[in-house]
Amino acid sequence: MRWALVKVCLAVTAMVVVAFAVPLGLVVREMAGDRAFSGAERQAASIGPTLSITTDREQLLRAMAITEPGSKGWMAIHIPATGGQDAQEVGTRRASRADVEATRRIGRAYTAQAAGGSVILQPTALASGDIAIVEVFVPEEDVSHGVATAWLVLAGVGLALIVGSVAVADRLGVRMVRPAQRLAGAAQDLGDGKLGVRVPEEGPPELKSAAVAFNSMADQVVQLLANERELAADLSHRLRTPLTVLRLNAASLGEGPAADQTRAAVEQLEREVDTIIRTAREQRPQTQPATGAGCDASEVIRERMGFWSALAEDEGREVRLAGVDRPVRIPVARPELAAALDALLGNVFRHTPEGTPFSVDVHNGEDAVIVLVSDAGPGIADPEAALARGNSGERTGSTGLGLDIVRRVAESTGGDVRIGYSVLGGTEVRIWLALHGAGRRERRGHRVVRRRKGRRDAVAPDGPPRHRTTPGGPA
Numbered sequence: 001m002r003w004a005l006v007k008v009c010l011a012v013t014a015m016v017v018v019a020f021a022v023p024l025g026l027v028v029r030e031m032a033g034d035r036a037f038s039g040a041e042r043q044a045a046s047i048g049p050t051l052s053i054t055t056d057r058e059q060l061l062r063a064m065a066i067t068e069p070g071s072k073g074w075m076a077i078h079i080p081a082t083g084g085q086d087a088q089e090v091g092t093r094r095a096s097r098a099d100v101e102a103t104r105r106i107g108r109a110y111t112a113q114a115a116g117g118s119v120i121l122q123p124t125a126l127a128s129g130d131i132a133i134v135e136v137f138v139p140e141e142d143v144s145h146g147v148a149t150a151w152l153v154l155a156g157v158g159l160a161l162i163v164g165s166v167a168v169a170d171r172l173g174v175r176m177v178r179p180a181q182r183l184a185g186a187a188q189d190l191g192d193g194k195l196g197v198r199v200p201e202e203g204p205p206e207l208k209s210a211a212v213a214f215n216s217m218a219d220q221v222v223q224l225l226a227n228e229r230e231l232a233a234d235l236s237h238r239l240r241t242p243l244t245v246l247r248l249n250a251a252s253l254g255e256g257p258a259a260d261q262t263r264a265a266v267e268q269l270e271r272e273v274d275t276i277i278r279t280a281r282e283q284r285p286q287t288q289p290a291t292g293a294g295c296d297a298s299e300v301i302r303e304r305m306g307f308w309s310a311l312a313e314d315e316g317r318e319v320r321l322a323g324v325d326r327p328v329r330i331p332v333a334r335p336e337l338a339a340a341l342d343a344l345l346g347n348v349f350r351h352t353p354e355g356t357p358f359s360v361d362v363h364n365g366e367d368a369v370i371v372l373v374s375d376a377g378p379g380i381a382d383p384e385a386a387l388a389r390g391n392s393g394e395r396t397g398s399t400g401l402g403l404d405i406v407r408r409v410a411e412s413t414g415g416d417v418r419i420g421y422s423v424l425g426g427t428e429v430r431i432w433l434a435l436h437g438a439g440r441r442e443r444r445g446h447r448v449v450r451r452r453k454g455r456r457d458a459v460a461p462d463g464p465p466r467h468r469t470t471p472g473g474p475a
Contacts, residue, residue, distance in 0.1 A: 005176070009169035010162065017158035028150040033143045037120060040136040041109060043069050044122035047077065047134050051124050055079050055132075060090045074137035080104070082130045094137050095119045104131050116140060179203030183210055186218075195222050232276065239273050261310050275335070295334035297369060297433075298324035301360060304341045308349075315354040323362030330369050330433045331413050340406045344373045344429055347403075352377030357424060368415060371431040374422035383419035406431060 050063040060077055064070030076091030078100050093100075094114040103110040103121040110121040117139040123131050182199055189197040198218060199211040247266050253259035301324050312319050330337070341360075348358045358375040380386050387403050406429070407417045415432035422428030 003173070005173040006166055006169045009165050013162045013165040017161055021154045021158045025147075025151050025154055028154075029144065029147045032145055032147050032150075036138050036142040036145065037111065037118075040069065040120040040138045041122060043067050043075070044109075044120055044124075044134040044136045047075075048124045051077070051079075051132050051134075052127055055082075055085070055088075055126065057088065057090055064091060069136045074139075076135040078133040078135065079126070080130050080132065082126065082128045091135070093135065095121055095135050100133050100135070103133050107131065117143065176204055176207070179207040179211065183207065183214060186214060190218055190221070195225070243270055243273065257310060258314075261307075264307070294329055294331045295337060297328040297330045297332075297337060297362060297371070298326060300334055300337045301341060301362060301371070304338055304345070305360060308345045311349065312358075315349070317355060318357035320357070320359035321361075322359070323364070324360075326364075328362060328364045328369055331435065332409055332433060336409050336412075340409045340431065341371075341373075343403065343405050348373070348375045348377070352426065356426070359424065365435075367435055369433045369435065371433070372422075372428060373431075374424050374428040375426040376422075376424035377426035379421060379426050380419055386419060387417065403429075409433075 046067055047060075047063055050060060054060070064075050064077070067075060069075040070091070073092050076089060076093045076095075078093070079088050079090070081087040095112050099110065099112040099119075099121060103123055107123055109123070112119050112121060114137065117137060120136045120138060122134045122136070124134050126132050179200075179202060186197045186199045195218065198215050201208050201211045201215070203211070243266065247263075247270070250259070250263045250266050253262060301321070305319070305321050309319055345358075345360075348356070352358075352375055356375055356377050358373070361370075361372040361374070363370040363372070387407055403417070403419075410417045410431050410433060414434035417432070418430045420428045420430070
């Protein structure tokens with residue numbers, strides 16, 4: 001906008017300067033020519049009194065010598081034959097005889113071209129009644145004297161006007177652009193989660209109105225988020241009562257692996273509810289992952305698989321775990337990764353028949369860590385729909401939020417989640433966790449194929465694996 005305004009002002013000012021300076025320059029040139037010819041006519045008329053008295057050559061030469069053109073040799077007098085005297089020419093003639101005779105016939109001043117300039121031919125009456133012609137030469141430099149200087153002055157004035165108008169337009173542009181830039185920057189900051197950003201309500205009326213509307217919108221966003229946090233805290237707090245009853249009942253189960261597992265699950269659920277309440281009560285919601293947050297994926301996966309393996313043993317499920325024999329650092333907080341794994345493994349137990357085997361594989365690459373959760377269940381009919389938040393597929397016990405939790409964990413690192421058909425015959429969920437800020441842009445167009453222990457794990461970064469899916473399965 002700023003440069004557009006400067007360009008418009010530059011074009012308009014340039015057109016105005018040209019429209020006025022060019023005609024004015026032509027007028028200056030015409031005035032200089034008129035001044036030179038008028039002066040020559042006055043000099044020619046000054047010889048008239050002398051010619052009316054005498055035609056003596058010597059006296060005429062003395063009269064011519066006291067004039068400026070005569071002293072420079074730019075004057076001549078053409079006297080016709082009269083009173084028994086022959087025609088004579090006093091001074092240096094530059095005009096042609098035809099021009100002289102034409103002037104004598106028409107009886108008025110005449111301007112003719114000559115070498116190096118022009119001549120003024122002025123008819124003057126003699127005492128005898130004949131017509132003598134006074135010739136005054138006007139050099140070309142006298143005709144254009146002062147024109148170049150005048151044109152330079154006009155060009156300087158025009159250039160000064162253009163520069164001044166551009167400077168004024170630039171200042172006006174800055175006054176208009178800065179509020180717009182502040183508004184755009186504030187919108188970017190608000191999108192990045194800086195909810196306290198506001199815009200000064202200044203500038204042109206239109207931008208001032210936009211700033212007022214933006215500040216009002218930001219206030220409403222803050223209020224809506226505050227209401228949402230309070231609602232989440234209230235709903236989580238309501239879970240304390242049934243959790244207390246569940247903890248008391250779990251305490252009466254006695255001893256044994258199943259009882260210990262139940263009590264551990266209840267304790268974990270209580271911790272999760274407390275975490276939700278504390279997070280929801282915070283004054284500033286965390287919209288960005290904490291700097292330096294991360295965990296050892298192998299350790300978290302081994303821990304969670306230890307929890308789920310007991311239930312898998314009860315249901316007769318074969319479990320395979322691979323790739324967790326060495327530390328694998330990822331930029332994901334430990335609770336977030338644990339919640340994502342619990343969501344995926346919970347889907348396996350909820351949506352596949354008892355006895356269905358499943359596996360968890362970890363592949364550690366240079367720019368990403370891939371976690372594959374596969375099962376031999378019926379598969380997922382619509383993988384795209386399964387990743388949509390809140391899409392439960394009308395299945396009992398499903399809220400449609402589990403895979404959305406997994407997706408958000410992966411996308412927080414710049415990665416993604418894909419659903420395909422596993423080699424076990426069911427669903428394969430691939431979690432791509434990017435390392436060192438490596439995003440989807442760096443992986444586009446590459447296909448990673450890994451072979452281990454007689455099986456093939458194909459990962460297509462540029463799209464979900466193109467495998468056949470069957471109806472049903474986890475969402």
